[in-house]
Amino acid sequence: MFNSYLSNTLTYNPDLCIGCGMCSTVCPHAVFEQDDRVARLVRPEACMECGACQLNCPTDAITVDSGVGCAAAMIRAALRGRKETTCNTESGSPCCSADK
Amino acid sequence: MCVNSLQSCIQFTTSTITLQNRWDHFLARWSFNRSGHRVEPGLYALGSPQEDSPVFVTANYTLSFDALRSALGEIDSYIMVLDTKGINVWCAAGKGTFGTDELVHRIENTHLHNVVSHRVLVLPQLGAPGVVAHEVKNRSGFTIEYGPVRAADLPEYLKTRQATPEMRKVKFTLWDRLTLIPVELVHVLLPLVAIAVALFFIGGFLTSLAAVAAILAGVVVFPLLLPWLPTHDFSAKGFILGGLIALPFAVITFLHNPDAALWQLVSRIVTYLLALPPVTAFVALNFTGSTTFTSRSGVRREIFTYVPFMALLFGAGIILAIALPLIQLLGG
Numbered sequence: 001m002f003n004s005y006l007s008n009t010l011t012y013n014p015d016l017c018i019g020c021g022m023c024s025t026v027c028p029h030a031v032f033e034q035d036d037r038v039a040r041l042v043r044p045e046a047c048m049e050c051g052a053c054q055l056n057c058p059t060d061a062i063t064v065d066s067g068v069g070c071a072a073a074m075i076r077a078a079l080r081g082r083k084e085t086t087c088n089t090e091s092g093s094p095c096c097s098a099d100k
Numbered sequence: 101m102c103v104n105s106l107q108s109c110i111q112f113t114t115s116t117i118t119l120q121n122r123w124d125h126f127l128a129r130w131s132f133n134r135s136g137h138r139v140e141p142g143l144y145a146l147g148s149p150q151e152d153s154p155v156f157v158t159a160n161y162t163l164s165f166d167a168l169r170s171a172l173g174e175i176d177s178y179i180m181v182l183d184t185k186g187i188n189v190w191c192a193a194g195k196g197t198f199g200t201d202e203l204v205h206r207i208e209n210t211h212l213h214n215v216v217s218h219r220v221l222v223l224p225q226l227g228a229p230g231v232v233a234h235e236v237k238n239r240s241g242f243t244i245e246y247g248p249v250r251a252a253d254l255p256e257y258l259k260t261r262q263a264t265p266e267m268r269k270v271k272f273t274l275w276d277r278l279t280l281i282p283v284e285l286v287h288v289l290l291p292l293v294a295i296a297v298a299l300f301f302i303g304g305f306l307t308s309l310a311a312v313a314a315i316l317a318g319v320v321v322f323p324l325l326l327p328w329l330p331t332h333d334f335s336a337k338g339f340i341l342g343g344l345i346a347l348p349f350a351v352i353t354f355l356h357n358p359d360a361a362l363w364q365l366v367s368r369i370v371t372y373l374l375a376l377p378p379v380t381a382f383v384a385l386n387f388t389g390s391t392t393f394t395s396r397s398g399v400r401r402e403i404f405t406y407v408p409f410m411a412l413l414f415g416a417g418i419i420l421a422i423a424l425p426l427i428q429l430l431g432g
Contacts, residue, residue, distance in 0.1 A: 001331070002331035002332060002333045002336040003331065003332035003333060004332070004333050004398045004399075004401035004402045004405060005332055005333075005394070005395060005397075005398035005401075007397065008395045008396075008397040008398065009396075009397055022233065024268075025225070025228075025246050025263075025268065026225060026228035026229075026246055027268070028225070028226065028249065028268070028269060028270035028392070029269065029270065029393065030265060030268070030269055046393075047395060048392070048393050048394060048395045049395040049396050049397060050194065050228075050229045051194075051229050052193075052228035052229040055228065055229065055230075055231070055232050056228055056231075056232060056233050056234070058234045065396065065397070066229065066396070067194075067396040068194055068389060068396065069388055069389065069391070069393075069394035069395050069396045069398060069399040070388060070389025070394075070399065071334075071385045071386050071388045071389060071399050071402065071403055072386045072389050073389060074396075074399065074400060074403060075403065075407075
């Protein structure tokens with residue numbers, strides 16, 4: 001109840017995995033773990049859909065609909081009838097306020 | 101200052117953070133000259149690097165650059181700064197500016213092949229959403245080594261070149277959330293004052309204060325209390341917080357108008373309870389973009405689940421707020 005984050009667009013095909021370990025390395029929320037030779041999807045609900053794993057998987061074993069989990073950006077896009085807005089900092093908007 | 105080394109222009113930097121640097125960081129946190137906190141992209145020498153010294157990559161945002169160089173301390177190394185238009189590593193990676201193309205371009209531009217004898221680049225882990233490691237290797241010959249999330253962990257990491265699981269996880273601590281508040285506050289200040297003044301003339305001091313309280317609860321209190329508010333959804337958490345904020349105003353209305361008719365009192369209280377929580381909830385929902393863990397799918401789901409409800413409640417509250425004095429005027 002009151003949890004919109006239980007499912008996401010992350011898919012993983014273990015048949016394509018060559019055990020390079022990149023997904024475990026780049027994931028900021030330990031969604032994957034290295035299991036002997038291949039990767040295991042251990043915490044899919046923790047995935048924030050950043051896309052790092054998909055980008056760095058050399059065999060395309062991972063797919064995810066990556067983008068920013070930002071309500072302001074999505075609402076703005078919906079109001080303007082456009083597909084997606086990116087963080088616009090040139091105009092001094094409050095987007096991209098996380099500094100790490 | 102620039103030293104020519106086989107056509108490479110290498111600038112010098114130190115690991116010292118000066119008072120001027122700290123002032124720059126402070127201004128950045130308060131959103132002053134938001135995109136102006138930049139360093140020049142290119143190659144920097146820290147200490148006395150040799151051809152076998154490590155190469156670290158970062159964004160041209162002063163906070164990113166300064167975090168890296170101060171963490172490296174006495175370690176002789178090269179720092180390659182990418183042009184991310186003054187944006188931090190993680191956001192730039194998401195946008196693609198801390199990306200494969202810029203990285204390959206910068207390697208060529210700085211003639212890195214002539215500067216170091218090895219072929220390894222240490223990247224911050226959070227650059228990964230923008231960098232295809234195997235493609236960089238194919239195009240430049242340089243292998244990408246993803247270092248820890250936080251620059252501060254680099255000295256420990258460099259001892260073994262193995263990151264612990266903790267080094268690879270991103271948190272969202274109280275301090276992290278606290279440092280985000282000034283930026284959010286600065287950007288809401290002008291509309292906040294405008295609303296406060298307008299409502300003061302329309303509805304009086306209490307109404308004005310209530311609106312300010314509802315908004316500030318979302319901007320300042322919500323980030324601080326985030327993990328301790330019940331439920332997972334930001335909107336639901338915001339509704340709970342907003343409800344708590346609305347209660348004192350309902351109580352004050354009840355206590356300060358002993359002569360008012362019961363229906364008027366109840367109506368006024370209901371107005372607060374209808375109009376205030378959606379405001380806090382909406383502000384809370386918009387905090388999702390500043391967090392380190394909300395997925396796009398989840399936020400989209402939240403928007404479709406809660407925004408219509410927020411609009412409905414808020415609209416009902418406003419209609420009631422307008423209807424009340426009208427009814428009184430017409431001799432109720």
